[in-house]
Amino acid sequence: xxxxxxxxxxxxxxxxxxxxxxxxxxxxxxxxxxxxxxxxxxxxxxxxxxxxxxxxxxxxxxxxxxxxxxxxxxxxxxxxxxxxxxxxxxxxxxxxxxxxxxxxxxxxxxxxxxxxxxxxxxxxxxxxxxxxxxxxxxxxxxxxxxxxxxxxxxxxxxxxxxxxxxxxxxxxxxxxxxxxxxxxxxxxxxxxxxxxxxxxxxxxxxxxxxxxxxxxxxxxxxxxxxxxxxxxxxxxxxx
Numbered sequence: 001x002x003x004x005x006x007x008x009x010x011x012x013x014x015x016x017x018x019x020x021x022x023x024x025x026x027x028x029x030x031x032x033x034x035x036x037x038x039x040x041x042x043x044x045x046x047x048x049x050x051x052x053x054x055x056x057x058x059x060x061x062x063x064x065x066x067x068x069x070x071x072x073x074x075x076x077x078x079x080x081x082x083x084x085x086x087x088x089x090x091x092x093x094x095x096x097x098x099x100x101x102x103x104x105x106x107x108x109x110x111x112x113x114x115x116x117x118x119x120x121x122x123x124x125x126x127x128x129x130x131x132x133x134x135x136x137x138x139x140x141x142x143x144x145x146x147x148x149x150x151x152x153x154x155x156x157x158x159x160x161x162x163x164x165x166x167x168x169x170x171x172x173x174x175x176x177x178x179x180x181x182x183x184x185x186x187x188x189x190x191x192x193x194x195x196x197x198x199x200x201x202x203x204x205x206x207x208x209x210x211x212x213x214x215x216x217x218x219x220x221x222x223x224x225x226x227x228x229x230x231x232x233x234x235x236x237x238x239x
Contacts, residue, residue, distance in 0.1 A: 019066055019097070032062055044079050054083070057092045069098040070112065084112060150218050151199040161218075170196055174213055184210050 016034050023031045035053040044050055056062050065087070067073045073096065074080035084103055087094060094103040101111050152171040153161040170191070177187050188205045198205050213219075 015068060019068065022097075023066055029064070029066075032056075043076055044074075044083065054086075057087060057090055062092060064093040064095060066095050067097065070096055080112075150216060151213060152219070167199075171213060171219065174210060175219075178214055184214075 016036070020031060020034065023029050035049045037047045037049040044054070053062070053065065057065070070080070073094070074083065084094065088103060091104070095101075096112070099111070102108050103112065150161075152164055152167045154164045156162045174187055174191075177190065178184075182190075184207050187210055188207055191205045191210075192203065195203075196205075197203065198209060
């Protein structure tokens, strides 16, 4: 597990502990459970924890949702408003701690609509800034983007790629076996039989790792960027 992931999980755990304690301290509330999604998701369909929460609301198990902020609840303004209106029909309140807004309050939906629009605009602006930075980096021949580490190479002090002889021999073997008609599964088994460590130092070679080596354009001496691009945010509209 990466250090960044560990920090994210620690932060999530601390947030969950705070919210649970806040609920338990309120005599008018009864704690039912916590619903989480580890990975960020732009839409409801990519958030299983959120889907489970909504299912329990539909089943009448929940009459109020406690969430940290609007941005945590939803980043797609359309999804956000459709979900809130459905919860309102179910008479399920939503309390947004940071904004101190209740969905079922008199001005709740109006305030939430304004806040959601601002939150989505901020997300879109951040997305465009990241895309601009990536495009600029690929215009600079000395950019680290062109010397990103890949199996068979190391990075030197000047941030350039230099050949790693031991790994390069393995890359050549993989290509040679594949040209002989070996399947990726057979290549995987051979590498493991020869006790060759994976690029991350593990014993078992994932099939995907071998596929990535065989399709990595860097082995032909080129770097290609912009082959894929995420859809504009938001990418879907609920129907």
